[in-house]
Amino acid sequence: MRLFVALEIPSAVRENLATLMTELNALEKQSSGKKARWVRPENLHVTLKFIGETALDKLKGIVAALSTVRSGQPAELRFRGLGFFPNEKRPRVLWAGIAASPNLAAIAGDIEQQLEPLGFPREKRDFTPHLTLARFNPPGLSETLRAAVRENAERDFGALGAGDFHLIESQLKPSGAEYTTLHSFPFAAEA
Secondary structure, three states, X not given: OEEEEEEEOOXXXXXXHHHHHHHHHHHHHHOOOOOOEEOOHHHOEEEEEEEEEOOHHHHHHXXXXXXOOOOOXXXXXXXXXXXXXXXXXXXXXXXXXXXXXXHHHHHHHHHHHHHHHHOOOOOOOXXXXXXXXXXXXXXXXXXXXXXXXXXXXXXXXXXXXXXXXXXXXXEEEOOEEEEEEEEXXXXXXXX
């Protein structure tokens, strides 16, 4: 099983991002530059921890560990802006930014801490909440797409108050990844 832990995003945010992605994809198709692989809007989520390939017999322990993660309040997120990882000159990922309440990083850290004893190492990079919109392989993009991203660099896509996160299985298929929520975990009172 290929697993990750994530927050679901509201349908209004998903629709706003889908509209933008459709616009950007149409612009990109008109250019002769490198082409992006766009994430399907239904697969957009805020990853808190990528677990990876996992044996089925570890699932019960993962669920038990994640059940202990708590926060005194819901996490508040504002989806705003666009950017690239690692940078605009050699982009590998186009992302939508997230301004989050401080407890979101604490929740992600608690998830890491709970899963580490089960054999899932901590991330080496700091937690940076974002939504992956597209991937570039090889790195690079057309000037048309670069200009469109700059024009939308401060665009607002909506907000979320989250009181739960989800353990999700990702099945890689030729048509793209398919996600199945295996378990949901409330970590705070309802948002």
